[in-house]
Amino acid sequence: MNVVNVNITNGSYPINIESGRLDYLDQSIPEDATSIAIVTNSTVGGLYGKRVRDVLLRTGKNVFYVELPDGEKYKDWITLNKIFDSLLNFKLDRKAVLLALGGGVIGDITGFAASLYMRGIRFIQVPTTILAQVDSSVGGKTAINHPIGKNMIGSFYQPISVEIDTDVLTTLSPREISAGLAEVVKYGLILDSSFWEWCENNVNNLLSLDDVAIEYAIKRSCELKSYIVGKDEKESGIRAILNLGHTFGHAIESGLGYGKWLHGEAVGCGLVQAAELSGYSTGFKETDIARVRYMISSIGCPFKAPNFGLSRWLELMLLDKKNENGEIRFVLMKNIGETVIQNVSHDAIEYVIAKTVTSKI
Template sequence: MKTLQVDLAERSYPIYIGNCLTNPDLIVETLPHKEIVIVSNETVAPLYLETVKAPLVNAGKRVEAVVLPDGEKFKTLDTVNKIFDVLLEGNFSRKVALVALGGGVIGDMTGFAAACYQRGVDFVQVPTTLLSQVDSSVGGKTGVNHPLGKNMIGAFKQPLAVLIDPSTLTTLPPKEFSAGFAEVIKHGVIQDESYFAYLEQNLDKIFSLDLATLADVIEGSCQIKRSVIEQDETEQNIRAILNLGHTFGHAIETTMGYGVWLHGEAVAVGMLMAADLSARMGNIEPSVVARIKTLVNAAALPVEVPEKMTPENFLAAMYRDKKVESGTLRLVLITALGQAEVTAEFDSALLSETLSHFCR
């Protein structure tokens, strides 16, 4: 079992990486509450719901479950209301704890519900996808989508703990695994060139689902994200570098319709677009762009935007991004492999060149 501590004063919490689901004592110790509501989806619940629920019931706790439909298109206020329905109809108190059992969509909605129910209750993350294990379960970003923008309605709500069991990745569809790996690549690009090189060197082991290697990869990503979050919990400055590729990627998701492209697929292409612009600005050599593209391609991720995307589509969606301030678009750009910055200092003509290059 690997353990990392996210140090955020009174909001600090542990991240456990290992055989969490086969450790009933850990599950019970993490949730000392008498009332617990587990939130999952129709895909994950048949696989892992009873594994999490049984030790809690055996410990004498009141446990109920909410099983939601699966998919990004259900990441809405209407779906979150289904969680509130169970909490209110069951007369759950402010002492209840919510458990997010699933991928990033479940984690974001459960955390948002926890932030809102009776003005805030505890919650624990039990992420079951690679994307949620390396990214969305850590850091306290919660929320839902709006037809005009992704993740535009939400709150910062840190979990009590994160329980990551790499064995859940063996039941993950290959396409979903690849999508999660986009966030892994991103962490190396923005913060750690040696981690990026480790991914290049161990790609075969990673995609053959070697659990020891996966645990190392997850730990590496969580360490990178933790270091950024501890410096800037609510994304006032440096934390925004974690959004490399996301402004371009969210434009794809919003324009195409949520769920048509997986989040990680859109981020992968968005990361390449950010790298392309960074190279056009002279921040990095074309060889760095090629190296990122090679790893993205080797991970079975897309390297081209959807055919229907136009420069106008991108700009319209990008100007609704959370990083826009007073009408000024800010982007996360690469300054070297392992380094990134958030900036509004870019040539709009070069951005147009990047958009035209990818939308040709």
């Protein structure tokens, strides 16, 4: 088993990565836990719900089950309240543990529920998509969406562990694999040019979920994210570089309506747009812009954005959480593996939008 530790101000927690990890989840439950509530969705629950429940029953504790509808559009107040209804009906107390079994939506909404229920109870992340395993399950960002903006209502609340089973990835669709790999390659762009080059050389192995390649990609991504989270847990500084491509990506998700594009697809397209903006603003090399575009195309993500029109693009991007005093701030690249955060002119944004959108939505 590979173990990556996330070291934060008030302690640390492990990311445990191995084939078949679902069968050992009972080992992740604290001895003093009074009960366990699995929170999942209808799709993942159908695949793994009974298996995980049976494993957790080995602890001798009461195991409850909360099944939510599947989809980004359900990452909202109504669904959050369904979790609270269930926890209250189960009479869970402050020593109960929530277990988030699913992708990024389940991880985000379960973590947010854990941060609020009885002013905070423990939770464990069990991510079942590549994107959740390398990104959303690590670092303690929890949230729900608002119709006006993505992830605008949330908290920083760390899990007590992240349990990654690489075997579950075999049930993902090719589209979900592609979306997850967008977040993997992002880490190379922001922090590690050697990892980026490794990704370029192993695209086919990653797409086919080669055991060695995918486990290394997950481990290295978690190491890089853990390094940043350890330096800046609540995104007051360097952690913002993890949002490379996200200002554009979140605008795509909000503008189209949540769920039309997968989060990773929007981020992948956003990485191409961020590369173009970097070329305009920081001197990022044209050859490297081409490498980013080719990589996003190779992993199967869209690299042309919807055409909302410039004014709508600006309106959507002004909702980004990195912005200050009404100025749009972007994570940009100076070189592959080297980033900078800065405001850019509207002329620069107009240039990029004109260059990267399709002729229609």
